[in-house]
Amino acid sequence: MTALAITGLTKSFGGLRVTKGVDLAVEPGERRLIIGPNGAGKTTLFNLITGELAADAGSIALFGRDITRAPCRRRAHLGLARTYQIITLFPRDTILRNVVLALLGLSGLRWNPLVDLKRQRHLAARAREALALVGLAHVADRPLTETSYGERRRVEIAMAMAQNPKVLLLDEPFAGLSIDERRDVRQLLAAIPDDVTIVMIEHNMDVALDFADRITLLHFGEVIVEGTRAEVVADPRTREVYLGE
Amino acid sequence: MTRVTAPNAAFALALLGLSTVPLWVGNSYYVDVASQILLFAVFALALNVLVGYGGLVSLGHAGLFAVSGYTAGLMLQAGFGHAAAIAGAVLVTLLASAVFAVLALRSTGIGFLMITLALGQILWGIAYRWADLTNGDNGVSISARPAPFGISLSGAPSFYYATLVVFLFALAAMAAFERSPFGASLRGTRDQARRMTALGYNVWLIRFLAFLFSGFWCSVAGLLYLYNKQFISPQVSALQASAEVLLMVISGGAATLLGPIAGAAVVVIMKYVVSAYVVRWNLVLGVIFVAIISFMPEGLVPGSVRIWGFARRRWRALRPARKSASGAPP
Numbered sequence: 001m002t003a004l005a006i007t008g009l010t011k012s013f014g015g016l017r018v019t020k021g022v023d024l025a026v027e028p029g030e031r032r033l034i035i036g037p038n039g040a041g042k043t044t045l046f047n048l049i050t051g052e053l054a055a056d057a058g059s060i061a062l063f064g065r066d067i068t069r070a071p072c073r074r075r076a077h078l079g080l081a082r083t084y085q086i087i088t089l090f091p092r093d094t095i096l097r098n099v100v101l102a103l104l105g106l107s108g109l110r111w112n113p114l115v116d117l118k119r120q121r122h123l124a125a126r127a128r129e130a131l132a133l134v135g136l137a138h139v140a141d142r143p144l145t146e147t148s149y150g151e152r153r154r155v156e157i158a159m160a161m162a163q164n165p166k167v168l169l170l171d172e173p174f175a176g177l178s179i180d181e182r183r184d185v186r187q188l189l190a191a192i193p194d195d196v197t198i199v200m201i202e203h204n205m206d207v208a209l210d211f212a213d214r215i216t217l218l219h220f221g222e223v224i225v226e227g228t229r230a231e232v233v234a235d236p237r238t239r240e241v242y243l244g245e
Numbered sequence: 246m247t248r249v250t251a252p253n254a255a256f257a258l259a260l261l262g263l264s265t266v267p268l269w270v271g272n273s274y275y276v277d278v279a280s281q282i283l284l285f286a287v288f289a290l291a292l293n294v295l296v297g298y299g300g301l302v303s304l305g306h307a308g309l310f311a312v313s314g315y316t317a318g319l320m321l322q323a324g325f326g327h328a329a330a331i332a333g334a335v336l337v338t339l340l341a342s343a344v345f346a347v348l349a350l351r352s353t354g355i356g357f358l359m360i361t362l363a364l365g366q367i368l369w370g371i372a373y374r375w376a377d378l379t380n381g382d383n384g385v386s387i388s389a390r391p392a393p394f395g396i397s398l399s400g401a402p403s404f405y406y407a408t409l410v411v412f413l414f415a416l417a418a419m420a421a422f423e424r425s426p427f428g429a430s431l432r433g434t435r436d437q438a439r440r441m442t443a444l445g446y447n448v449w450l451i452r453f454l455a456f457l458f459s460g461f462w463c464s465v466a467g468l469l470y471l472y473n474k475q476f477i478s479p480q481v482s483a484l485q486a487s488a489e490v491l492l493m494v495i496s497g498g499a500a501t502l503l504g505p506i507a508g509a510a511v512v513v514i515m516k517y518v519v520s521a522y523v524v525r526w527n528l529v530l531g532v533i534f535v536a537i538i539s540f541m542p543e544g545l546v547p548g549s550v551r552i553w554g555f556a557r558r559r560w561r562a563l564r565p566a567r568k569s570a571s572g573a574p575p
Binding site: 050052071072073074076077081082084088089090091092093097100101102104105106107109110111112113114115116117118120159163 | 421422424425426427428429430432433436437439440441442443444445446447448454458
């Protein structure tokens with residue numbers, strides 16, 4: 001069964017058609033890279049998949065289950081998690097509390113107004129595990145305001161991983177990172193087990209090429225090329241999009 | 246260890262102080278002022294749920310406060326008992342809060358503020374103009390305070406103790422709420438609503454339930470007010486009353502447990518104590534607010550904590566310097 005199946009997905013902002021009949025089929029365990037120049041509609045595609053934007057037409061299915069009309073929060077409960085290109089964290093809290101909030105979102109405990117959240121040891125323990133995965137266990141109790149940009153990028157990933165997703169959407173996880181930090185993030189992504197299907201957006205082709213099983217090239221909201229790494233790199237249309245006619 | 250016990254000791258001391266107010270405040274007028282501080286503190290704590298933890302600034306809360314007082318007042322006038330009037334007031338206020346929430350939560354920020362303002366004004370209009378129901382400008386009087394467990398609340402000290410008990414319940418509820426998972430969820434919707442949705446939270450429902458929680462304690466405060474004054478008039482629901490309670494929250498420190506209480510104390514003391522000595526007490530209140538905003542923009546309580554910490558660090562840094570200075574030859 002296809003992990004993520006998208007057919008004829010369309011979205012317009014006023015007169016601007018940002019997603020034009022996109023078809024995408026990602027198999028379970030696959031690592032899919034979505035590339036494309038600025039304004040290609042990559043992040044919009046993610047927003048449509050997660051339900052943060054409603055599609056005008058087309059359908060989205062998660063493991064055979066149609067989620068086109070499911071609200072964004074429901075999709076999270078069905079196993080969809082994402083990170084943001086523009087870091088979207090809780091600035092007044094500690095790193096640990098950020099990840100605890102990610103865990104709490106999928107727990108019935110989130111409605112409880114009586115118990116002390118700090119005493120929910122199982123949540124804190126699982127949050128620390130997720131932070132250990134991204135190498136941030138030693139700074140877990142630090143306020144988010146006292147962390148570096150690279151650490152915040154990794155908090156994004158830890159939060160998504162804490163949700164124990166079936167399909168993980170990574171929106172430019174390397175954006176703004178130094179060469180060393182990129183290597184660390186690449187290693188940590190490579191360590192994610194195969195039962196998590198990953199779709200990753202990357203603006204810069206070279207950064208994540210070796211990560212992907214298959215690559216989809218998006219340009220002005222349309223799928224231009226799709227295929228294996230070698231096929232996409234060799235395709236003249238890829239060069240045309242990236243280097244201009 | 247001392248760090249844990251210092252706030253506990255302070256709390257015990259405050260509790261001791263509060264529970265002996267009628268003993269060391271001889272004049273029953275000032276005991277009544279203390280009751281008013283506590284009941285307005287309950288009101289401010291209720292509003293703080295939305296303003297502080299939810300990031301939803303409401304300017305219509307006096308309307309909910311008044312709905313509660315008017316419902317109980319009119320039911321008592323119609324011959325219902327106190328228990329029925331109190332239950333009725335809480336139910337009607339919760340219903341009004343639900344209507345407020347459904348309409349106002351279509352938006353956040355300025356939109357939310359304007360819708361709550363408009364709804365509050367509608368309630369004020371009803372209280373002021375629908376004279377057949379509300380007796381208009383003349384307001385509604387009730388003949389007696391209730392006597393729970395056979396204890397008469399007619400005197401200022403006994404009413405004070407009743408108010409204190411209710412206040413402590415409100416404080417306990419807020420403290421539990423603040424550290425609970427639901428409280429964390431509400432703060433999450435304030436700081437990063439979009440992410441909360443993507444994490445699986447129902448942002449709208451969280452805000453709606455928080456609104457009801459806030460509405461419940463508004464209702465409790467409204468009831469305390471009615472029984473305290475044994476009278477309620479349209480003034481209570483006016484925009485100025487909403488602004489006043491919002492000022493209590495913001496000046497004391499939004500999103501803190503003690504801030505709204507401090508804010509309520511400042512405003513009520515100005516209104517009922519300083520006004521006896523200073524004709525233009527409004528001016529004094531204004532100056533105090535300007536000072537708070539200038540020197541402690543985060544509010545009285547968090548601001549004092551910050552300045553206290555700063556002063557202590559400076560003191561510690563200065564001490565060794567002094568020693569070496571005094572040790573130096575003249």
